[in-house]
Amino acid sequence: MQQTGTIRAFSSLYFSTFLMVLGAGLLTTYLGLFLAKEQVDPLWIGALMSFYYLGLVLGSKVGHKLIARVGHIRAFVASAGVVTASALGHGLIPDLTFWLLLRFLVGMGMMCQYMVLESWLNEQADNHQRGTVFASYMIVSYFGMVAGQLVIGSFPELGLEPLLLVAIGFALSIVPIGITRRIHPAPLHSAPLQITTFWRRMPQSLTTITVAGIIVGAFYGLAPAYISNTGLPNEKVALFMSVTIIAGLLAQWPMGKLSDRIPRSRLLRTNSALLTIVVLILALLPLSGTLLLLATFCFGFLAFSLYPVATALANQHAEQSERVALSAVLLLTFGLGACFGPLLASALMQLLGNFMLYGFMALCSFTLFLRLQRVNYSQKQAARIVAAQQSDDYVMASSDVFSSPLAAALDPRVDEQMVQEQMLEPKTEPAQGDTTVSTEAASTEAASAEDSAVVPEQAEPAQSETTVAANTTAAPPEQHQAATDAEDAEDTIVSRLAKRQQQDKGD
Template sequence: MFSPLVTFPALYSATLLMLAGTGLLTTYLGLRLTAEGTGDLWVGGMTAAYYLGLVCGGKFGHRLIASFGHIRSYVACAGLATVAVLLHALVSQLEVWLVLRFVTGAVMMNQYMVIESWLNEQAESRQRGKVFAGYMVAVDLGLVLGQGLLAMSPALDHRPLLLVAICFAACLIPLAMTRRVHPAKLVAAPLDLRFFWQRVPQSLGTIFAAGLMIGAFYGLAPVYASRNGLDTSQSSLFVGICILAGFCVQWPLGWLSDRMNRSWLIRGNALLLCLAAVPMWGLFPLPYWALLGNGFLTGMLLFTLYPLAVALANDHVEQPRRVALSAMLLTTYGVGACIGPLIAGALMRHFNPGMFYVLISAYSLLLIFWVRPKTVSGMPQVDEAPLHHVPMPDTASPMSAALDPRVEEVPEDLVVEAPPSIGRSDGSSETRQ
């Protein structure tokens, strides 16, 4: 059971340290800018710049790894991320911070790609599920650990930035000292927007809405907590509990989604999320325990939309196209995560912090009307659908599809050049999900 943890300790340790630094930095910047009276739009812009860097970093990462190799590119990007964090302590101009957040997102995408491609290549087929689960645990525990570090060092001075820099520098050590064999050169997955939009439109819409909400959450949930009278430690605990809730419910929901119609589950999840967010609108004050309780409930529902939509999309796309599908879904998610913080920040600035959860209810309501289970045709489903549900981290790179245990290993040429039209056996093409 624990053999993957023994086999890949360096990669899991590096992942945990990376995500601890990322989670700490995102929450710290939101609380710091709020304490200094900076507008919520700027806070949202910082988060949007980070996700824009993640989206743009995919192409950059492929070229960097192909040119310099996995370890060298990882070391270079971890060094750049450390420098970018320390520059926050030396430069206080918000415009410069936006650029630094973009750079951090771009170089961290390279780090994700290094770790995920390494895990994929050296994980045996029979261990792939456990390896992927171990990676999920490292991602979520890292994010929660970052909130814990901020709770232990609540002063919004330069000390949290030093902790982030320590995490980013420390994640170099496991990979630099590993004796594992270098993985092979990465192969880029093509994006066929027209094909995927015709085949899985409801999944893409759900992924985009999840990006709008989760991107806004990471940037503005600390601001929401602070504006509701919570101090730094309480705000970091609030964010940590929301993330932990999503992690705890992944596997039970996965068990349920393998036995029920996934489009109905997405719709039901959106309905419950729409209602669960209502007490957080700010219509009446909530005590601290109620904020934590509602935060846990909304986090539980919010962080399950993405893996449900990924599973539904994989049910309708043939196996040779699934690496490209993952790249398409992550790009869609990244675009939503860039836009979401800007919209939420603007509305929170002009109205009140409760607009953050008003938007979550609004996006969930749109999903209820967008995801129409009766229109999900069974014709384009792959033969083995429904596929086994696998919880997906929302911080993954396009390489995560290769690590997903639902995607069997296929010849390289099938992954790079998928057939132009894959549809029904009679030669016609079914274009509705």
């Protein structure tokens, strides 16, 4: 009942999201199929997708300034107008160079719209319902993407009708936002980027997000053309894309639960290894029908879960005050990966053939697996070295016991049996003319000297004995006699403590 009330409270934002994502998914698939039908080089198809993601990356900066200047609703309306005009421009001017500019504008406009929606949800969702709010937002986004893929199957001729539907979708997305009665959120404040700092601290997370951007960008930009080149009709292409996106939607909940039960770094390594196998099967085997749909379902399940698991791993090692800056770095990293992915994949497809779309993805996922293995091994080795250093760096505590003859008995580096034998052995009186003193006297003077000097981790007994011997030889007879009396008193204390220790052991 509470979840239903939450969804109803944000229904206007969810409906705008659905219409916006439906138009974006329809436009992306339409352009891929249209250019494949016109037998355009795959490099141009990849470049169009790369410029779209480049617009997303740069649009984050423009979006912050626009929202801060005119507010959320006006920024959303202006961005939707730019995207609508850009979508119609594809049918007005059939020039690929001009289309690159249009795709860039679509990316910038959609990034501003995403920022309006997500910042609005984030500000006005209570803490006890935040998870439900954003889970509903993601589900609506996935359903909008799937709806866009299914609509394209109704237009086998690929005329201007899909572009008109795209424009209608973006135009109608303004209506729920424009008439909402919810309180307007506060203006956004940009967070400073700390890319180098987070890369040093979170290499596994950011490497995974980069590869995830490469794979997802290449899939959305080139998969429609890839399937169309195999001879399948547009309705089969729409089904192929829909199954893949639905698999990504279904993967979110179980992978999230699994990441809470096992180490996320291990889950990422396993995911990348399985993804390598799946994409190799898609690249090398001539699959069709149900087997092809099953393979692409497994691909979507694994590929679309890389980003959320890596994001959870990154936030696991971040402080609360770093979350905003970290989110900006994660989005930027994913966007840059998605910019280069379609370009590289399309170049390989043009040089080596259509199958290189999934061959390129297999290379990326296998490289990710090797990178994660190496980073994990390096981190474990560093942890072992630190643990070994901490266990070796034994420092005796400063107290009265430290300056007593029992200090050696408390040092873990000294053999306990040897200490007991030394403490129980009767002490012989040194001769008056001797130039050396016993080992106990050297230990007593060395212990008393530690009140005014720092003691190193490893003592040098030979040097200490020589120094004490020299000092004893140079001392007057009265001082030597006083030292001997004090030493006898020390021996009495040691003997009493040793007897008490033996008595305690006997008890």
